[in-house]
Amino acid sequence: MTARTIAIGDIHGCDVALDILLEELALRQDDTVIIVGDVIDRGPNTRGCIDRLIELRKQCRLIHLMGNHEEMFLDAISGGEWADAWPQYGGREMVASYGGRVDDVPAEHLDFIKSGKDFYESDGIIFAHAAINPAWPMDRQTAHYLRWNRLTGKEAPHVSGKPIICGHTAQRDSRPLIFPGWVCLDTCAYSLRGALSALVLEDQNIYQATQWGKFCGVVPAAEFLVV
Numbered sequence: 156m157t158a159r160t161i162a163i164g165d166i167h168g169c170d171v172a173l174d175i176l177l178e179e180l181a182l183r184q185d186d187t188v189i190i191v192g193d194v195i196d197r198g199p200n201t202r203g204c205i206d207r208l209i210e211l212r213k214q215c216r217l218i219h220l221m222g223n224h225e226e227m228f229l230d231a232i233s234g235g236e237w238a239d240a241w242p243q244y245g246g247r248e249m250v251a252s253y254g255g256r257v258d259d260v261p262a263e264h265l266d267f268i269k270s271g272k273d274f275y276e277s278d279g280i281i282f283a284h285a286a287i288n289p290a291w292p293m294d295r296q297t298a299h300y301l302r303w304n305r306l307t308g309k310e311a312p313h314v315s316g317k318p319i320i321c322g323h324t325a326q327r328d329s330r331p332l333i334f335p336g337w338v339c340l341d342t343c344a345y346s347l348r349g350a351l352s353a354l355v356l357e358d359q360n361i362y363q364a365t366q367w368g369k370f371c372g373v374v375p376a377a378e379f380l381v382v
């Protein structure tokens with residue numbers, strides 16, 4: 156069987172949904188999994204999600220990007236400007252998953268969070284957390300744009316012609332936002348009507364599961380395409 160490249164959207168502490176997707180995907184050693192960032196905050200089990208991803212490194216090739224939530228967390232724990240606001244953007248739930256004290260986040264988890272990449276480019280595809288400036292080559296993108304910019308669905312394809320896979324712009328109806336040159340996989344895993352989404356690049360299928368324990372099935376990405 157050929158190796159697969161699989162992108163997983165914003166996990167936000169949704170360990171149940173993540174476990175269901177990983178089981179359905181039946182990962183193999185030569186698969187590459189790209190986690191687009193925002194693994195932490197909001198949902199109930201950041202700790203369990205990071206444990207699972209660290210474990211996953213032994214089962215396949217894992218690449219993870221830094222989301223704006225990881226950026227906020229790292230800033231908050233170093234006493235930066237997010238220290239006061241981060242708890243209300245989902246940090247409270249993250250800390251609860253570690254027993255209520257931010258000091259109890261283990262070093263291995265901190266290292267994992269800190270090691271997220273700004274973006275990843277492979278096989279003619281670009282992966283970013285939030286967005287990229289479509290007019291600029293990748294060496295001119297800024298970390299702020301890559302992690303914070305919201306998609307409107309009207310953006311032009313990237314100047315390189317490569318499709319962009321990202322998360323961050325929450326799709327509250329749980330349908331991935333797909334338009335020419337772009338795929339946004341943030342389908343609000345932590346919300347009542349949300350789901351966690353994974354895209355298999357080779358066959359262009361999207362797998363979805365909910366934090367409430369339901370596998371939603373496999374749907375061709377083309378069914379979500381908005382032109």
Ligand SMILES: [Mn+2]
Pocket residue numbers: 165193222223224284285302322323324
């Ligand atoms: Mn985000």
